Amino acid sequence: MLGAIVGDIVGSRFEFSCQPEDGSYCEFTMPPETGFEFLSSDCFFTDDTVLTVAICQALTETGGNPASLPRRVVELFCEYGSRYPLAGYGTRFDEWLHNPHRKPYMSHGNGAGMRVSGCAYAAETLEEALLLSDLVTGVTHNHPEGMLGARAVTATTFLARQGKSKEEIRRYIVENFYPLDFTIGEIQNDYWKGRGLGTCGNSIPQALQAFFESTDFESAIRLAVGLGGDTDTLGAMVGAPAGAYYGVPDETAEKVETYLTEDLRKAIAGFESSFSL
Ligand SMILES: [Mg+2]
Numbered sequence: 001m002l003g004a005i006v007g008d009i010v011g012s013r014f015e016f017s018c019q020p021e022d023g024s025y026c027e028f029t030m031p032p033e034t035g036f037e038f039l040s041s042d043c044f045f046t047d048d049t050v051l052t053v054a055i056c057q058a059l060t061e062t063g064g065n066p067a068s069l070p071r072r073v074v075e076l077f078c079e080y081g082s083r084y085p086l087a088g089y090g091t092r093f094d095e096w097l098h099n100p101h102r103k104p105y106m107s108h109g110n111g112a113g114m115r116v117s118g119c120a121y122a123a124e125t126l127e128e129a130l131l132l133s134d135l136v137t138g139v140t141h142n143h144p145e146g147m148l149g150a151r152a153v154t155a156t157t158f159l160a161r162q163g164k165s166k167e168e169i170r171r172y173i174v175e176n177f178y179p180l181d182f183t184i185g186e187i188q189n190d191y192w193k194g195r196g197l198g199t200c201g202n203s204i205p206q207a208l209q210a211f212f213e214s215t216d217f218e219s220a221i222r223l224a225v226g227l228g229g230d231t232d233t234l235g236a237m238v239g240a241p242a243g244a245y246y247g248v249p250d251e252t253a254e255k256v257e258t259y260l261t262e263d264l265r266k267a268i269a270g271f272e273s274s275f276s277l
Contacts, residue, residue: 029197032225046088052118092109111140160211220239
């Protein structure tokens with residue numbers, strides 16, 4: 001879960017880094033230079049961190065009880081949303097936050113995948129992790145692709161945390177979620193020019209493939225963020241399984257704390273102590 005926060009913060013400064021010369025709006029983010037500084041002074045936390053922490057707090061408070069978890073997630077999304085109104089939420093999520101009815105809106109945006117990693121730590125079995133993923137995702141991203149994407153990130157993170165090998169985890173993901181029939185090298189040059197990079201189907205397979213090709217925690221995040229596109233969210237979605245598999249290096253964990261606010265740090269600490277991380 002801390003891995004997702006590191007990935008978000010590393011990717012934050014590259015989002016929307018494409019600025020056409022004519023000054024027009026550009027939805028793409030160009031890939032950062034190879035060998036970019038990992039945690040620079042320009043980095044910051046975004047909605048990916050805020051909503052990851054909100055879900056962790058909901059899991060802490062409810063113990064993952066299916067009867068109360070979804071409602072608490074909605075309440076905490078609203079609380080955190082008003083505490084951090086400019087964290088960079090997607091347009092539709094922002095509308096949902098400000099709509100008193102707050103009904104799920106069939107989203108398949110990659111918001112489903114970037115915020116869900118706490119479920120992998122709050123569960124004792126894969127089935128339980130997937131159930132928690134469904135409960136926290138269905139409040140907004142109830143499109144089948146949204147639910148599937150969140151499950152894929154949760155499952156990869158859970159199995160990594162269980163000490164499964166990358167080969168075993170990859171096989172499970174290919175059999176149940178995405179074919180992963182490409183390498184990061186093959187898509188490196190053109191990925192960022194594509195469309196719909198903020199959807200689950202066009203970003204979660206890429207983030208997971210970066211994890212499977214990585215050699216350590218940092219290289220996983222570099223491979224995903226280095227694709228460009230929705231860089232902070234790619235970072236969060238690769239950072240979750242990478243943190244579970246390799247562990248977040250102490251130095252990185254200490255440094256990333258300096259980007260967070262006191263209440264975010266407190267909620268993370270509460271989650272870690274209630275689930276003995
Ligand atoms: Mg973001």
